[in-house]
Amino acid sequence: EAGVVQSPRYKIIEKKQPVAFWCNPISGHNTLYWYLQNLGQGPELLIRYENEEAVDDSQLPKDRFSAERLKGVDSTLKIQPAELGDSAVYLCASSSPGGDPGELFFGEGSRLTVL
C-alpha cells in the first residue's frame, strides 16, 4: 500500500513569490490534514478536510494561505505571497474512516526555504 505522497520535497523561492504543495493521501483515507512544522517545533495543524470539506481551518492564515481538495482525494496548499517566516516544513497526513482519530499517516513533508 502506497503511503502519503507529497511534492515537492524541497522548494527554494524568493520572498513575495507564490508556492504550491501537493499531497496525495493513502487510498480510502477521507480525512486529510496539512500541518506546519517549524524548526525545532512540533507539527501544528493548518487545515483538516473531511472528504472535500474543510472542517477545521481556524489556524490557516487566510490572507496568504489557501488550500483545496476539490475531488476529496488530492489536496494543494498554496502560499501567495511567501514571506521569510514561512520557511518551514509543510506536512500532509491522512487518516482512515472509522479509525483512531489520533492515528495519522504522514508524508515526508515539503521543506520550504524563503530567501
Added chain:
Amino acid sequence: GDSVTQMEGPVTLSEEAFLTINCTYTATGYPSLFWYVQYPGEGLQLLLKATKADDKGSNKGFEATYRKETTSFHLEKGSVQVSDSAVYFCALIDSGNTPLVFGKGTRLSVIA
C-alpha cells in the same frame, strides 16, 4: 487549551543504555495519548498509544504508561540501539473533533 510538554533535547546515549523521555500534558477532557517518531529523512509515524488511564502502549521495545494522576506519558526503552536515533514527539487528542496536538519533539542520538 490542550498542550504537551516534552523534555528538551538533544539526548545522547550509548548503545544499550536505558532511555526515558518525559512527557506531561494538559487537557480539558480525557485525552488519548500518543508517541510519534520521525527517523531521519522519513515522515512521522505512530510508535505507540494509550487511550485510558493506566493503559500501557508498547511497540519495538518502547513503552509508555498513561498516568492520569501525574498527567504524564513518559517514553521508555530498556536498551537503545543506534537505529533508534530519531526525533520523538508526544501528542494528545482530546476528542474526535479536536486536532492532534504535538509536543516540540526530543531528538535522540544513540552512539555505538
